[in-house]
Amino acid sequence: MNSIRPWRTIERRKSRQIMVGNVPVGGDAPITVQTMTNTPTEDVRATIDQIRRCEDAGADIIRVSCPTAESTANFDQITRAASIPIVADIHFHYKRALEAADKGAACLRINPGNIGSSQRVAEVVRAAKANGCAIRIGVNAGSLERDLLEKYGEPCPEALIESALDHIKLLQDHDFHEFKVAVKASDVFLAVAAYHGLAETVDCPLHLGITEAGGLIGGTVKSSIGMGSLLWAGIGDTIRVSLSAEPEQEVRVGFEMLKALGLRTRGVRVVSCPSCSRQGFDVIRTVEALEKRLEHIKTPLSLSVLGCVVNGPGEARETDIGLTGGGNGKHMVYLSGVKDHHIESDAMLDHIVSLVEKKAAELDAEAAALSEAAA
Template sequence: MSIRPWRDIVRRQSRQIMVGDVPVGGDAPITVQTMTNTPTSDARATIDQIRRCEEAGVDIIRVSCPDVESTAAMKQIVRAAKVPIVADIHFHYKRALEAADAGAACLRINPGNIGSEERVREVIAAARANGCAIRIGVNGGSLEKDLLEKYGEPCPEALVESALDHIKILQDHDFHEFKVAVKASDHFLAVAAYQQLAEAVDCPLHLGITEAGGLIGGTVKSAIGIGSLLWFGIGDTIRVSLSAEPEEEVRVGYEILKTLGIRTRGVRVVSCPSCARQGFDVIRTVQTLEERLQHIHTPLSLSVLGCVVNGPGEARETDIGITGGGAGKHMVYLSGVTDHHVQDDDMIEHIVSLVEAKAAEIEAAEAETAEAAE
């Protein structure tokens, strides 16, 4: 039996599509998505929420279009957004036509759910004319009645058959700019369905564990489900579905990708769980630093360890590190080397300034390299 190198992720080969100006699939970076929860008809509130998600690093964002008032607001939303907008459509095919004309980069729709063959043709024609991609969104909670009767319950085979049925409709109309999701709240079901679908098609796959739960429970469930698929090379774009603000979904999505070494963005914090040996309040310090450093987009690493047991070893592996010492005096490491001490009262501000300076240094070096390459 051959064993792959323990850090080796061999990505499934898929064809690439474009969602607006963002490539999805092929060798493109795995994108992070979320979905607004404001009434789409309230363009200002929706744009404000999109702004927060953009600041968190979202690549693509989905908005629901349940009524004509929502699609009427789409032009303003699309103009204001810096990232491609996916219009979420379910059964109302006219909303798909309106969203495509309004500038949506992608339509989230199941072709088999929108009615007659003529309606399907109209939606595909609108997508083609406006350069829209389509996302087929199969969900374990809304499988077609005939598949539930056939299989008795939601199962991987039912989700995959539903996806293949919808794919065939698009392919029969010579439309190939699509990606597919087979989501379920049961992460075992979702993972099995994605594994089967990955073997059957070459289109990009959008990963998600739907209705995952609140911030903590949903993060854990999503990390297990999405993370295991990514680890085995499956997935081209992800959305973490949480009962939390959309920007939190984006942050969790990036944490999953960072943990797997797939994409890096912002500060990666290595910290201890704290114990009686700690020289400072590790828990509150990490919470404060994570909040204060959200504006840093440049990838770099920071270790925050409460004592000298594991602190020096972890600090050697990070750009900046701090370990707790006695009498409120703590050691600061730069590029893995002991550099200087800092007192309790100055610690937070000092670390923030060091991270900001390191980020600026990295950005300047990258800009110099890019300029030299030109």
């Protein structure tokens, strides 16, 4: 039910591919979704538990802050427990990078120019090479170098790009090329302009983000405008939605963004109406309940929930499972775009969840059979 139309196909920017642990980033690899833990890293149990929740939400990569020696003391316990690659954010202290690399980090988030001498950069590069670590250069409009602020007068796209290129050169001078770059800003226009300029200048993978975007609603809107426009233009190889919300919420929003653009599918894509006085059931509460109860579904499939028969049948024809509101508390259920049966209001929610779970199991079985046949 998800046929590709030429008018909605995105041609991605060609970038070279690097590996973050066992996850490819760039090239023709799927756009990965990242988030960051917010537990004290010294609290190993709490950090691992949060990583587990993010894994369940679908995170491909997760970043963990390592600002102190205490935070890296038991870092190997975290990297061993995680089933996804860990990016160690080491702030300004190069020794944290050395410790994290030795204890299983798949990537180091570091700005080489901020950690001191060329000798320190060389030490970090040696540790990264020895441990198979990638490096993420993270330029941020809120922490630009003083000389660039003096040169440009304020954060601007040119300043962010120049900072990124300066940091890239430091790594390339040490023959290190396994890096990705971010040029983040909380200003949507600034970030988007910087990413466009950098995309034309380098071939490395780009990590997208609108930093300090805000709370769940405001930050989602802001991130979707900025990152969505970049993704639509084919720019971006990995994303992190920065919200003042729990990390697993960032992951869910990231996947919804990619699903809306047809760049990646995971879980149930819900098509639902905004509701009006024509609705045959409470659309808002029904969709809220369905989204919550279907969070565990990882199989890509589509579900339409429409309160009446005005647009309902048309939307239902385009989804795997469809529901349209009817009169007298009886509603029509569509399967694979075809009218199938009626369901009454009091049984509707459980029934739709059951249908989605059944469809997901069927699709999983089909995929497994095809994989086995190919092998």
